[in-house]
Amino acid sequence: MIEVKNVHFAYGERPILTDVSFKVDSDESVVVMGPSGSGKSTILRLILGLECPQQGEIIIDGQNICAMKERQKQEIRKKIGMVFQDGALFDSLSVWENVGFYLLEHTDMPLDEIGERAVEMLGFVGLDAEEIVDKLPEQLSGGMQRRVAIGRTLLSTDPRVMLYDEPTTGLDPQSTENVLGLIKKLNVEKQISTIVVTHQIADAISIASRFIVIVEGSVAFDGSLDELRDSTDKKVREFLNPFRESFNEVTERKFI
Ligand SMILES: Nc1ncnc2c1ncn2[C@@H]1O[C@H](COP(=O)(O)OP(=O)(O)O)[C@@H](O)[C@H]1O
Numbered sequence: 001m002i003e004v005k006n007v008h009f010a011y012g013e014r015p016i017l018t019d020v021s022f023k024v025d026s027d028e029s030v031v032v033m034g035p036s037g038s039g040k041s042t043i044l045r046l047i048l049g050l051e052c053p054q055q056g057e058i059i060i061d062g063q064n065i066c067a068m069k070e071r072q073k074q075e076i077r078k079k080i081g082m083v084f085q086d087g088a089l090f091d092s093l094s095v096w097e098n099v100g101f102y103l104l105e106h107t108d109m110p111l112d113e114i115g116e117r118a119v120e121m122l123g124f125v126g127l128d129a130e131e132i133v134d135k136l137p138e139q140l141s142g143g144m145q146r147r148v149a150i151g152r153t154l155l156s157t158d159p160r161v162m163l164y165d166e167p168t169t170g171l172d173p174q175s176t177e178n179v180l181g182l183i184k185k186l187n188v189e190k191q192i193s194t195i196v197v198t199h200q201i202a203d204a205i206s207i208a209s210r211f212i213v214i215v216e217g218s219v220a221f222d223g224s225l226d227e228l229r230d231s232t233d234k235k236v237r238e239f240l241n242p243f244r245e246s247f248n249e250v251t252e253r254k255f256i
Pocket residue numbers: 011016034035036037038039040041042043
């Protein structure tokens with residue numbers, strides 16, 4: 001479904017990614033971890049075709065996204081849903097207008113039908129639609145905002161792939177659980193390939209079966225949880241060390 005192939009990427013003179021390669025199959029759920037500034041969000045931007053690598057290719061569904069014309073890019077982007085780090089809701093629009101934003105802007109669908117679709121979607125993401133449809137984003141908790149953002153993405157694209165950038169950062173434990181549950185549900189029930197960027201190790205373990213660790217712009221690790229725990233790679237261990245406690249809390253075999 002997605003293949004990142006020998007990607008080198010620099011902002012101007014400054015190298016950010018050096019020779020990054022990995023594949024994500026249809027239905028797969030993969031977590032990308034790594035220290036702050038290691039290039040995780042940049043990888044998501046490359047997959048969306050918002051940036052193009054100086055070397056290497058990003059292949060989506062067999063096609064090189066950077067070799068496409070703008071119109072083709074827009075078509076392929078419909079298959080990719082992105083949930084940005086802060087949710088990026090429109091402050092001055094109500095919840096239903098946020099969720100129905102794409103339909104409002106890009107289709108002739110009647111308003112009441114868009115409203116119905118929005119309400120249905122709010123239910124799907126686990127929110128009490130009646131309670132919140134007419135509220136403004138600022139009147140919702142962080143976790144609810146994140147779920148509204150996921151709902152908006154689902155109603156604007158019909159994604160085969162979902163990309164989430166730090167979806168639980170700043171959320172309390174209950175909201176975190178709700179958002180992770182939703183990410184899992186979309187992956188399992190709708191068979192949407194999923195890439196989650198996070199540095200919350202416990203979250204990573206609860207949603208993914210495969211882990212990629214990016215350190216200083218290259219792939220320091222790509223494998224299962226057991227392999228991650230047993231990794232002797234110096235960079236990987238340095239990254240994991242501060243998370244030792246949460247790692248051991250959520251897994252049976254201890255990391256030492
Ligand atoms: N638009 C930009 N122009 C120049 N440098 C950038 C830009 N966006 C990000 N960077 C730099 O690229 C590096 C990787 O950023 P990012 O991918 O956001 O890291 P992460 O998501 O892993 O924290 C950081 O050092 C950041 O400062």
